[in-house]
Structure formats: C-alpha cells, structure tokens
Amino acid sequence: MRDRAPMTTALTDLPVAAGPVFVPGDEGYAAEVASWNAATIHEPLVVVGATCAEDVAAAVRWAGTQGLPVAVQATGHGAVRPVTGGLLITTGRMNEVSVDPAARTARAAAGVRWAQVIEATAPHGLAPLNGSSSHVGVVGYTLGGGAGPLGRRYGFAADHVRSIEIVTADGALRTIDAGHEADLFWAVRGGKGNFGIVTSIEFGLVEVAGFFGGGIYFPGTHAAEVLHAYREWSAGLPEEMSTSVALLRLPDLPVLPEPLRGAFVAHLRVAYLGGAEEGDRLLAPMRAAAPALIDDVQMLPYAAIDAVHRDPVDPVPSRERGVLLGEVTAETVERVLAAAGPQVDVPIVMIELRHLGGGLARPPAVPNAVSGRGAGYSLFVIGVGVPELAPVVDAVTDRILSVDTVPGGLINFSGHAGPEALLANWAPADRDRLLRIKRAYDPTNVFSSGQALVG
Structure with a gap:
C-alpha cells in the first residue's frame, strides 16, 4: 500500500487495529469494498478490514475524532445504496462460529455466513433460521428480521436471538440482551444497522435434521x-x-x-x-x-x-x-x-x-x-x-x-427505499420508539448508510 494521508495514518497507528487499512488508490481497495450486489459501488475515504471486535471499536472511535460517518459490510448481499466518503468497516475476516448442542445455541461473529453455521450445527441434528441462500451473512440478515425457509414454522431469525455484542456510535463495545439495555436490544433485532455495528450474535437453534x-x-x-x-x-x-x-x-x-x-x-x-x-x-x-x-x-x-x-x-x-x-x-x-x-x-x-x-x-x-x-x-x-x-x-x-x-x-x-419509506414499514408507535432509541445511541447519525432510518 502507498503512503497514506494523515487521516489514515492516525487510524493505523492505533495499537488494537490489527486489520488492514485501505484508501482509494491502494492495491486491494477495490476488492475490499466490493459488494455481492455488483450494482452497488462503494467509494469510502477509508476502509478498515476488521479482524475482531476491538478493531471495530477502535475504528469507530477514530471516525468520531475525524467527524466521519461509519458504514459496515460483511458479504454485501444487502448493499442497496453505495457508501460515498466516510469510513467503511469490512467484517469478512471475523468468521468464528461456536455451537452449544446442549443449549441449542450458536454464536457467530460479524462476518460469518449461514453456510458456516449450518456446517457446524448439522452434525448435531440442529439448524439455524437461515435465509434462502446460505452464502448470505448471518448478522445483516438477522438484524433485518430474516424470513427464511423455516419461517412459517419457527418465525423470524431475529425472534431467536439471545444476545448481541455491538459497537455503538461512541465506540463502546456493549453486550446486550433482554436484561441489559433492553431498548437497544429491541431496536437492533429488526432495525437493521442503524444503531451500531454488531460484532457477534448468539441465537437459538431448532431441532431439524x-x-x-x-x-x-x-x-x-x-x-x-x-x-x-x-x-x-x-x-x-x-x-x-x-x-x-x-x-x-x-x-x-x-x-x-x-x-x-x-x-x-x-x-x-x-x-x-x-x-x-x-x-x-x-x-x-x-x-x-x-x-x-x-x-x-x-x-x-x-x-x-x-x-x-x-x-x-x-x-x-x-x-x-x-x-x-x-x-x-x-x-x-x-x-x-x-x-x-x-x-x-x-x-x-x-x-x-x-x-x-x-x-x-x-x-x-x-x-x-x-x-x-x-x-x-x-x-x-x-x-x-x-x-x-x-x-x-x-x-x-x-x-x-x-x-x-x-x-x-x-x-x-x-431495497432502495429512502428513510421515509423505510419508516413506513413500522406502525407509528414502533416507528417513534425506533427513532427515540436512534437519537439516544447515535445522536449525530454516525450510522447513516444503507437502509438508514434517518437521512
């Protein structure tokens, strides 16, 4: 990679930022920002290839010092709007999966695809609530609800989430569930990536062999x-x-x-x-x-x-x-x-x-x-x-x-619906609650890319 501008040098100097960093013109930049939806061409100012939750948190904190918006991408299946400017964090290198067969749960890091989860759970006669393609990322699909081929029997993928590890706009790494920051836990399960960057997710499995x-x-x-x-x-x-x-x-x-x-x-x-x-x-x-x-x-x-x-x-x-x-x-x-x-x-x-x-x-x-x-x-x-x-x-x-x-x-x-059309997906009471939680956890609208609820 070539010499970087001072903005990116500040990021790479962070001791916990273990992943690669790219700016436009670097070898590997185009491959790093590429989406599965080839119609969406991202052009961020900086890309961080995160390898762990600490990378994500460090990158978000750094973006705050620079006044930059932050976007995230795992596989790019849901990339319906391009990222222009700002910081893009890619999570494909965060691909750890663990399964607890006794508890019938799995935990997936931010870049995991459903195929990896299925491979880990199938030997136990268990299955996740994945989507129509196992090549899709677990996190983005689940945060949007997730209505897959077992949905009519078991509901949405988001209904089975037990806990979430998430980096919010202040750069804090939080673990949330029904008993810890319940408002944020409610909003993230169905509100997509508007409230932070999910670094791992724990969810229940079903007995389907x-x-x-x-x-x-x-x-x-x-x-x-x-x-x-x-x-x-x-x-x-x-x-x-x-x-x-x-x-x-x-x-x-x-x-x-x-x-x-x-x-x-x-x-x-x-x-x-x-x-x-x-x-x-x-x-x-x-x-x-x-x-x-x-x-x-x-x-x-x-x-x-x-x-x-x-x-x-x-x-x-x-x-x-x-x-x-x-x-x-x-x-x-x-x-x-x-x-x-x-x-x-x-x-x-x-x-x-x-x-x-x-x-x-x-x-x-x-x-x-x-x-x-x-x-x-x-x-x-x-x-x-x-x-x-x-x-x-x-x-x-x-x-x-x-x-x-x-x-x-x-x-x-x-798809390409803007904030007003996206908010129409919810009944007025849920819409108002989502916006209140957005203002509480992301008052400056750091996470404003993709399917954003606030323009």
Missing part, C-alpha cells in the same frame, strides 16, 4: 396456471410447509440444466417439515397445475437447504423492492403477468410471491422491532441493476407492485 423440499420448474408458458393454482393452494397449507413461487428470467449459462438455460420459468420452492408421503400429498395440486421441466422435491438433509431456492452464488447487479399483501387475488396474478409475464420483454430477473403467516405472524417470546408481522404474503421484485436500465426497472416494478397491499414491510425486502 432434514426436510422434504426442493423446487419444481414449470415452463413460462404455464405461468398463469401456476400462479393461479399457487394462490388457491398456498392459503390452506399447514405452517410446517414454507413455500414461494417465482417467475424467473434465467441467463443462458452452462451452469444451468439444459431446460433452464435462457428460459422464462415459474419456480415453485418448497420446504416441508414432515415426511415424503404427506409432503407428496400436500404438493399434489401444484404438480397437477402444469407439466414440469424439472421436479427435484425430495427428502433432503438440512445441509442441502439451498436446494429450495437455488439463489445465484456469484455476484450480480440487482435493483430490488417489495411490498406485503394480505392475500394473493386473481387480480394480483393478472397484474403481475401483464407487467412482466412471458409475453413481454422487460429487464426483470425475478418476481417472487412468498407465503408468510404461521410463525411469522406470531409475536416472539422477547419482543423485537421486526416489522411485517401479520401479512399473508410478500411480493418481491428484482431487476437488472445497471444504471441505464434503472428507469425501466423502476417503472415496471411500480406496475407490478401497484396491487392491494397491507401496511408495513420487510426491511430486508425494502
């Missing part, structure tokens, strides 16, 4: 039949079955099976906590809805949970947004098909209807700030995230999402 699941791909020409069947079928499912259906415009890549390359398809995703016989019985109406290109729903070990959604692993540029629905009506389906069905050519990669309810509607044992409880479904749109297509992607997304919605939203599915 395997499941009946996977996906069924239908030809896009049968999208109408599949979506209409899904809206009627999903409403009556037991909460042991979590499902979603997506319209996908797939790339023409060799990594995909031949029937899917460059195709427009309807993809049914299934995760059922029961046996194959009952699972097949429950799934029969959807199998009868249309001929399948691929049907790989079967009994699987929990370590194969990625087979449900088969999300892309490599970075992609995306632009995304979602809303919540009380129900999926015939009009909802027709609006989606009219805006982005097989008969139109639009830069929309995915439109997903995800069944909520069940455990995702129940209040947790320890209250938290997770928004969106009580909705029946989420409707989520991902478009191609390149600047020249942004106006088209936004216009088509607006048409798709202009359906009958219910109040609130899932912050992890809020």
Whole structure:
C-alpha cells in the first residue's frame, strides 16, 4: 500500500487495529469494498478490514475524532445504496462460529455466513433460521428480521436471538440482551444497522435434521396456471410447509440444466417439515397445475437447504423492492403477468410471491422491532441493476407492485427505499420508539448508510 494521508495514518497507528487499512488508490481497495450486489459501488475515504471486535471499536472511535460517518459490510448481499466518503468497516475476516448442542445455541461473529453455521450445527441434528441462500451473512440478515425457509414454522431469525455484542456510535463495545439495555436490544433485532455495528450474535437453534423440499420448474408458458393454482393452494397449507413461487428470467449459462438455460420459468420452492408421503400429498395440486421441466422435491438433509431456492452464488447487479399483501387475488396474478409475464420483454430477473403467516405472524417470546408481522404474503421484485436500465426497472416494478397491499414491510425486502419509506414499514408507535432509541445511541447519525432510518 502507498503512503497514506494523515487521516489514515492516525487510524493505523492505533495499537488494537490489527486489520488492514485501505484508501482509494491502494492495491486491494477495490476488492475490499466490493459488494455481492455488483450494482452497488462503494467509494469510502477509508476502509478498515476488521479482524475482531476491538478493531471495530477502535475504528469507530477514530471516525468520531475525524467527524466521519461509519458504514459496515460483511458479504454485501444487502448493499442497496453505495457508501460515498466516510469510513467503511469490512467484517469478512471475523468468521468464528461456536455451537452449544446442549443449549441449542450458536454464536457467530460479524462476518460469518449461514453456510458456516449450518456446517457446524448439522452434525448435531440442529439448524439455524437461515435465509434462502446460505452464502448470505448471518448478522445483516438477522438484524433485518430474516424470513427464511423455516419461517412459517419457527418465525423470524431475529425472534431467536439471545444476545448481541455491538459497537455503538461512541465506540463502546456493549453486550446486550433482554436484561441489559433492553431498548437497544429491541431496536437492533429488526432495525437493521442503524444503531451500531454488531460484532457477534448468539441465537437459538431448532431441532431439524432434514426436510422434504426442493423446487419444481414449470415452463413460462404455464405461468398463469401456476400462479393461479399457487394462490388457491398456498392459503390452506399447514405452517410446517414454507413455500414461494417465482417467475424467473434465467441467463443462458452452462451452469444451468439444459431446460433452464435462457428460459422464462415459474419456480415453485418448497420446504416441508414432515415426511415424503404427506409432503407428496400436500404438493399434489401444484404438480397437477402444469407439466414440469424439472421436479427435484425430495427428502433432503438440512445441509442441502439451498436446494429450495437455488439463489445465484456469484455476484450480480440487482435493483430490488417489495411490498406485503394480505392475500394473493386473481387480480394480483393478472397484474403481475401483464407487467412482466412471458409475453413481454422487460429487464426483470425475478418476481417472487412468498407465503408468510404461521410463525411469522406470531409475536416472539422477547419482543423485537421486526416489522411485517401479520401479512399473508410478500411480493418481491428484482431487476437488472445497471444504471441505464434503472428507469425501466423502476417503472415496471411500480406496475407490478401497484396491487392491494397491507401496511408495513420487510426491511430486508425494502431495497432502495429512502428513510421515509423505510419508516413506513413500522406502525407509528414502533416507528417513534425506533427513532427515540436512534437519537439516544447515535445522536449525530454516525450510522447513516444503507437502509438508514434517518437521512
């Protein structure tokens, strides 16, 4: 790395700052700031590659002396807004995982991905409440609530958090739980990264060794039949079955099976906590809805949970947004098909209807700030995230999402929404409480990047 300006020299001189430090122009700077969402290009003044909680605390304190805002990134899956200026702390080097099988808990450091947790817990017949992709980071996903493939049975990932280690805007490293700084503990579980940088998180596990699941791909020409069947079928499912259906415009890549390359398809995703016989019985109406290109729903070990959604692993540029629905009506389906069905050519990669309810509607044992409880479904749109297509992607997304919605939203599915739209995810009382806690712990809005509640 080249000689640094005095600002960065002050940081690297801190004795507890063990991680690498980069400024623009340094070799390794671009790789350090890169996000999984390739549409988001960060350009911070300084980057600290944290290796431990003390690195994070030292970096935040130093930023305070310089009057700089602070942002954080682990994997960059949730990077919907670029960091411009200020300090970026990357946590990918903080990848320690520990499991207590007797207590059915796990602890993950800030940079851990769900795959690491699953690898550590599966031998004990235990599973975390991870998301649709095990490549996503544990902390960012959980702080946004986390509605994954076991959600209808067990609720949000945030509902299972036991304690959190967090660095707040004053540079203090705090351990918080239901009995220690309970207001902050409430806000962080659902309020995303607005209150500090989480350096580790402890959460409960569930006894799940395997499941009946996977996906069924239908030809896009049968999208109408599949979506209409899904809206009627999903409403009556037991909460042991979590499902979603997506319209996908797939790339023409060799990594995909031949029937899917460059195709427009309807993809049914299934995760059922029961046996194959009952699972097949429950799934029969959807199998009868249309001929399948691929049907790989079967009994699987929990370590194969990625087979449900088969999300892309490599970075992609995306632009995304979602809303919540009380129900999926015939009009909802027709609006989606009219805006982005097989008969139109639009830069929309995915439109997903995800069944909520069940455990995702129940209040947790320890209250938290997770928004969106009580909705029946989420409707989520991902478009191609390149600047020249942004106006088209936004216009088509607006048409798709202009359906009958219910109040609130899932912050992890809020995409590029600004502070005002993000705050609309919560009921007024919770919104006011979040802002009070924000002012108490971050009065100068140090943490103002990403999905910020205060502009």
